[in-house]
Amino acid sequence: MSIGNSPDDNSPEDARPFDGERADDSASERLSIGRALRQARIAAGLTVDDISHATRVRIVIVQAIEQDDFAPCGGDVYARGHIRTLARAVHLDPAPLLAQYAEDHGAGAAPTPANPLFQAERIRPDRRGPNWTAAMVAAIVVVIAFVGFTMVKGGDSGNTAKPPAAKGPETSSGRPSSPAPKSSKPAQKPEPTDSAIAAAPRDKVTVQVSATGGRSWISAKDHNGHVLFDGLLKQGDSQTFQDKDKIDLVLGDAGAIELYVNGKKIQDDFQPGQVERLTYTKGDPVTG
Template structure:
């Protein structure tokens, strides 16, 4: 990639493509409008420096690009070129003129029922093509959907998986976009095609003018997507049941793209136009026009959980709360601890129901009294195990911790000063809703906290104390 002679930040050329202007930036990097030597317009996405420096990203990026080349269909932007080995890896797709769905909603307002059906069907068809090639999009959102003249086009399919393989410094970039992440994705579990269907449901809520999991910090959005029901109040009543199934916490409970296509095609019972109805009944005064009945809203908007007391967080239907309080006689008070666990299996395609999985859920280990220094709590940890101590040093942060088998050790919110201790014979994996608020001590050694405020991280530590 060559820089412009005037010293500007805009590159002159990327590969054989001449850059014209910047189109935008995202979790992977910067996107430019460029031209091929024959004059064809392409969108070239260039990886960010921290990604380019990670060999795991390059290997995964190369594999994802090869798979993405096979994606066809009417509703995607085809990959035309890529160079995973460049100093800054890049990917070129056919340029599709038009605003993103996010831009369109901002300019023109929300979509009506017919427009939502059309959008949902187009996105389901795009996911069909992506999944048929063995890919999972992992970051379907309004900003990745171009509203072209001939219908919606999906961008960046499969690339989020390459991004997910590395430790990033951008909020939410390691997983996709909070608010559209499926619960299994937010918790760092294996992700399948059902995660894209979850995102499609959240996209339809956004297109209707709502927000499936409210607004606020990435931590709050991710927490609600795992533990709380979606807010479907913005949707027309006829679509709520279908979108609710897309947003099921259990991947096995979500419809396939094929099923969605069958349900989101032309409305078999469209509402009659008032003028047409008036003309049709003008000579039949005894016939009253039908009165549509809207079903009651499924849910009210979910408030930001970070602004509620810890007890209020426990009111979700899928969360089990264990509160143990013990009062010391003289000088010590050991507070209760909150163990919020998730339902289902590790997204192998058919997790059990929340009731069936209750007996397999792990609870968090008891907190060490805050008066004990974090480093001393793990000083005597066996050398054949990995021990991680997480302390909320300021504010509150949602964390999810798993052992080497993927078993949940803790899934909940740490209050200011609260500590959790996790030990495993092989590895500990953490998902941190806001890593900047936490202190990490791994095998007795404190991990430098260089995270930015609001930064979402997924970290895995082995017995050597190294992150990988």
């Protein structure tokens, strides 16, 4: 079962020509940037809503770019960034499109001033990592201060005697016990077994999505259509979803994904770059 899309996401209007397409084809030897992106999106079986979720570019901007209207982007810098992002999402080489944009809009001209409201279009703020350099400097200062304090205090007391060595716990025989040897083999993560499959709740549907072959954008919804997850899984990441009736999935790159449904691995032959819309219920996977 496929996830339902909004009626306007990929309506028959996508198949209509632009107003300029009714003119003589000989007047233009190449596709416009917007038309090239739109045709590639339709060929990939993606809607405008799919592209907006996958790239985090607002729907109104995606629609404007496909109409060769770059004003809503907020400036040349942002327009180039959106063109590059949309091209990669529909498996196009962004370099020719960026060159065409520079030719049409002037590569040497001063960049258009950025719209101050453009920053509000970002859906998620950038996350900054911890400042490890400052942390290391602070740690070194603390160590130096502690060593200096210890040396000064030791010189004042004049006590050069070494403190007694700490003793470990003694056994009944009076000899200190030796620590237990540690295993040199790292713990291995067990593969799902029949017992793990049996442990999956029978009154719910459980779906585990793992990005084992690379990164992929995924979307997961419950039986009411509520979004459980919508974002990018990096290689090695995984997400687990549960619902009482069903889980609806959209996989942006199904070839990079490994699925376990109700504790059992799905053996579908997904291809790299393939977009898949899947639905799983409590009775899946069906055997036989």
